[in-house]
Amino acid sequence: MKLRALLFDLDGTLADTDRLHEQAWLEGLSRYGIQGDHRFYQAQISGGLNPEIVARLLPQLSPDEQVAFIEQKEARFRELASEVQPLPGLRVLWDWAQSQGLRRALVSNAPRENAHYLLERLGLMFDAIVLSEDLPAGKPDPLPYRTALQHLNIGPQEALAFEDSPSGVRSAVGAGLRTVALTTGHPPHALEQAGAFLCIPDFTDPRLWDWLQKMG
Missing domain, CATH: 3.40.50.1000 (HAD superfamily/HAD-like)
Incomplete structure (x- = not known):
């Protein structure tokens, strides 16, 4: 057809943009003692939905704290993506x-x-x-x-x-x-x-x- x-x-x-998301995620997670690398990002984060990822990796955060984490992560991504091609x-x-x-x-x-x-x-x-x-x-x-x-x-x-x-x-x-x-x-x-x-x-x-x- x-x-x-x-x-x-x-x-x-x-x-x-994947490497930019990886950087933003790993920076944010490091503040909670999670030291990830590229393999960790691919296995645990890439292609997923933000709320599901944060709930799984940072279950100690309250719902409001999870939302704040996601907003900070995405703001950091947009900073990194200012020259995207x-x-x-x-x-x-x-x-x-x-x-x-x-x-x-x-x-x-x-x-x-x-x-x-x-x-x-x-x-x-x-x-x-x-x-x-x-x-x-x-x-x-x-x-x-x-x-x-x-x-x-x-x-x-x-x-x-x-x-x-x-x-x-x-x-x-x-x-x-x-x-x-x-x-x-x-x-x-x-x-x-x-x-x-x-x-x-x-x-x-x-x-x-x-x-x-x-x-x-």
């Missing part, structure tokens, strides 16, 4: 999608303030924006991607998803979407195991363009 839409995750997919090849893919009449949706676990902050800096506009905080369940649940498909009024076979975490890939694949994974934060084998059919370092990868041309 002809491709009609591209669905994108945000962090680690449109821009290589799109992943290589994204602009070319964006222009190609526009020339083909493909619709575009953002599907993210990111907090609303972060999402708008990054999209403004990247200069991107979407036909639909689906944020997990507005839904009963976030990634890895398929609901965010199913919601995006409903907004676009298309079936999963008419769209392609781009993700960067096993959690995100499981969400997209669970909604019936063919999923390309960016290897900005996780190794290919973990993304393939989650269900990605293609793993690429960025949007310049010729394997992506070969597939898109076949589907055009």
Whole structure:
């Protein structure tokens, strides 16, 4: 079936922000005696929902303290992301999608303030924006991607998803979407195991363009 839409995750997919989130998380957790590293971040934090992460890692905090921790962490992230740039090849893919009449949706676990902050800096506009905080369940649940498909009024076979975490890939694949994974934060084998059919370092990868041309 002809491709009609591209669905994108945000962090680690449109821009290589994962290392910035990692820094902000590890700085915040260190104040509570948790000395994490990259492996800890990948296993315990990457691709998750903020409230769930904080409740699990810092159960001693009150609900108000958990909210304050998350707000401080995200404010620190926005400081670190002030000079963020799109992943290589994204602009070319964006222009190609526009020339083909493909619709575009953002599907993210990111907090609303972060999402708008990054999209403004990247200069991107979407036909639909689906944020997990507005839904009963976030990634890895398929609901965010199913919601995006409903907004676009298309079936999963008419769209392609781009993700960067096993959690995100499981969400997209669970909604019936063919999923390309960016290897900005996780190794290919973990993304393939989650269900990605293609793993690429960025949007310049010729394997992506070969597939898109076949589907055009």
